[in-house]
Amino acid sequence: METAIRQKVDAWLNGNYDEATKKEIQQLLDNNQHDALADAFYQDLEFGTGGLRGIMGVGSNRMNRYTLGMATQGLSNYLKQNFPDQQVKVAIAHDSRNNSDVFARIAADIFSANGIKVYLFKELRPTPELSFAIRHLGCQSGVVITASHNPKEYNGYKAYWNDGGQVTAPHDKNIIAEVNKIKSIDEVKFEAKPENIELIGEEVDEAYLKAVEGLSISQDAIKRQHDMKIVFTPLHGTGITLVPEILKRFGFTNVHIVEEQAISDGNFPTVVYPNPEEKEAMSLALKKAAELDADLVLATDPDSDRVGIAVKNNQGEFVLLNGNQTGSLLINYLLLAWQKSGKLTGKEFVVKTIVTTDLIKEIAESYGVKMYETLTGFKYIAELIKQLEGKEQYIGGGEESYGYLAGDFVRDKDAISSCALIAEMAAVAKDNGQSLFDMMLEMYTKYNFYKEELVSITKKGMRGAEEIQQMMQDMRANPPQTLAGSKIVQVSDYKSGTRKNQQTGEETKLDLESSNVLQYLTEDGSKVSARPSGTEPKIKFYFSVKEPLASADDFDKVNQKLSEKIQQIMSDLKLK
Numbered sequence: 001m002e003t004a005i006r007q008k009v010d011a012w013l014n015g016n017y018d019e020a021t022k023k024e025i026q027q028l029l030d031n032n033q034h035d036a037l038a039d040a041f042y043q044d045l046e047f048g049t050g051g052l053r054g055i056m057g058v059g060s061n062r063m064n065r066y067t068l069g070m071a072t073q074g075l076s077n078y079l080k081q082n083f084p085d086q087q088v089k090v091a092i093a094h095d096s097r098n099n100s101d102v103f104a105r106i107a108a109d110i111f112s113a114n115g116i117k118v119y120l121f122k123e124l125r126p127t128p129e130l131s132f133a134i135r136h137l138g139c140q141s142g143v144v145i146t147a148s149h150n151p152k153e154y155n156g157y158k159a160y161w162n163d164g165g166q167v168t169a170p171h172d173k174n175i176i177a178e179v180n181k182i183k184s185i186d187e188v189k190f191e192a193k194p195e196n197i198e199l200i201g202e203e204v205d206e207a208y209l210k211a212v213e214g215l216s217i218s219q220d221a222i223k224r225q226h227d228m229k230i231v232f233t234p235l236h237g238t239g240i241t242l243v244p245e246i247l248k249r250f251g252f253t254n255v256h257i258v259e260e261q262a263i264s265d266g267n268f269p270t271v272v273y274p275n276p277e278e279k280e281a282m283s284l285a286l287k288k289a290a291e292l293d294a295d296l297v298l299a300t301d302p303d304s305d306r307v308g309i310a311v312k313n314n315q316g317e318f319v320l321l322n323g324n325q326t327g328s329l330l331i332n333y334l335l336l337a338w339q340k341s342g343k344l345t346g347k348e349f350v351v352k353t354i355v356t357t358d359l360i361k362e363i364a365e366s367y368g369v370k371m372y373e374t375l376t377g378f379k380y381i382a383e384l385i386k387q388l389e390g391k392e393q394y395i396g397g398g399e400e401s402y403g404y405l406a407g408d409f410v411r412d413k414d415a416i417s418s419c420a421l422i423a424e425m426a427a428v429a430k431d432n433g434q435s436l437f438d439m440m441l442e443m444y445t446k447y448n449f450y451k452e453e454l455v456s457i458t459k460k461g462m463r464g465a466e467e468i469q470q471m472m473q474d475m476r477a478n479p480p481q482t483l484a485g486s487k488i489v490q491v492s493d494y495k496s497g498t499r500k501n502q503q504t505g506e507e508t509k510l511d512l513e514s515s516n517v518l519q520y521l522t523e524d525g526s527k528v529s530a531r532p533s534g535t536e537p538k539i540k541f542y543f544s545v546k547e548p549l550a551s552a553d554d555f556d557k558v559n560q561k562l563s564e565k566i567q568q569i570m571s572d573l574k575l576k
Helices: 003-014 019-030 034-041 065-082 100-113 127-136 171-181 202-213 219-224 239-250 283-292 323-340 359-366 378-388 415-431 436-446 461-477 552-572
Strands: 052-055 089-094 117-121 141-145 154-161 197-200 230-233 255-257 296-300 307-312 318-321 348-353 370-374 393-399 403-406 449-458 486-493 498-501 507-509 518-522 527-532 538-547
Touching: 003 019, 003 034, 019 034, 034 461, 052 065, 065 100, 065 141, 065 154, 065 171, 089 100, 089 127, 100 117, 100 141, 100 154, 100 197, 117 127, 127 141, 127 154, 127 202, 127 415, 154 171, 202 239, 202 415, 219 415, 230 239, 230 283, 230 415, 239 255, 239 296, 239 415, 283 296, 283 307, 283 318, 296 415, 307 323, 307 415, 307 436, 318 323, 318 436, 323 348, 323 359, 323 393, 323 403, 323 415, 323 436, 323 449, 348 359, 348 378, 359 370, 359 436, 370 378, 378 393, 378 403, 403 415, 415 436, 436 552, 449 552, 461 518, 461 527, 461 538, 538 552
Parallel strands: 089 117, 089 141, 117 197, 230 255, 230 296, 348 370, 348 393
Antiparallel strands: 052 154, 141 154, 296 307, 307 318, 393 403, 449 538, 486 498, 486 518, 498 507, 518 527, 527 538
16 A cells, blocks of 8 residues: 555544544455555545535545535635635535435534534525525525435535635635645534524525526417426436426426436435436336327436436437537527527627537527637536626526526526426427427528537546546547548647647637647547546547538438447547
8 A cells, every 4th residue: 555545544543533434444454455445545535527526435535524524614714714804604405315414414514613604405405506595695605415417326515606606716726725724634613503504495495496487488388388298307316396396387287207216315226327318317207208108308417407308209209319409409499589589689698618519609600699618517607607797698508418507597507497498498399380309400400410429438546547647648649630531620738728720730829727628620520529527537538520411301311420420530539
């Protein structure tokens, strides 16, 4: 065992940690499980694109009361430094994961012990509602305990700033610096001051739901199609608290809930992963939809910031739409509605991340609306909304990982409002004698048929992290000349902040903060992005190819052609 790891292990064995924690560490030592100990102690959990996230268990690289405690104490110290003459207030929510309620209470206790006023949701609530609550209650910060769609072994801690967005630079690094100043858990104030903790719930629900109701654009279409059949599954998470209610308030009267998955359960007993990107996770909902001949399937992840959907194709079969497809449909729907109502003044904008489909850019340009790109992670979209507040009007935005946001009263991706708007969009399509699938084909024929695919390669533990870094180094040092027979014309390295024209050698600066992302663009408009995940032990490859679609009848043929092109690019990159 490396000396540094052994020293950390000894510090936990001899420090003021509870006996159960010490016993578990000693058992790992006694059983010579040095690899397990190395993975648990080789680093400290850090804030990534999704905050603090890790496997639950003992160790500095695990989610437990101590790593959460250090983070909360560091955040408390930082808040008191930043708001010295104010009563600092924070809001806290949690999802359905194992220990989420316990971790939320520990965080509340620590904040309260530091003289900070805490608004603690008394039961599980969606992440977007936490974002809303921060601004609604005038808080300087907030925390949600969740690991989003990760496997059941994980939990996490997402920290928010006073705008309702997740912490970004410089606050993220400054908070970590404060955490790192804490040399002993004895410095963490675990003893609660109950008078500083206030339980919240229904009153915030009502304010949030009222705001979401205000997003509705096409009430007339809903009135005519109110009995459209919708199947919804919360995948054992927080969606059950608000999605059925907002669908009802929008006017939908024929919503069917997947009862087996309506029970909040951190073991996620009916799915392998509680991830609406996975067909397996959607299987019960798809089965119910087929039985009912439903029009739309909606599925939210455990903390309800992301939504997956299924619609019927032209053969009457249910197909899953990916995040790029749903996001493009939503942006197209919102922009058309704004245009029809005469609200486009030239000061509006939409946002997408650098790995999200460029179809959104084409759509925005056709409406004369500005489109901004941000790094991956919705916190960067929230940051942009904050920067442009009062100067430009945010309409909507999204990222390929199934996260979307319309309106700016929430500053994180929001599956609650997205479910309502997607259902409304389906009602509008049905009112026009179409399905959402038809609406998508119409969009492709008007612009271009963009097809995207994501490949994630998992590399666990310390060795895995090293392998991922080596892959990125190799791709930077030796970029391919061609992909699927098309020349590479541009390489964007978001880590060095440079974009290089491969034909002229000219380099330009990228106007974004440094991030470990590499992107290749080919002559025919294909794009490949490589990015180590900030929240999981994975490296992700994003593929995007495009072709014109002359008519809806050509969909299958062009779809096949684009699929083959992606496979060829994967082969050229030696990923298959």
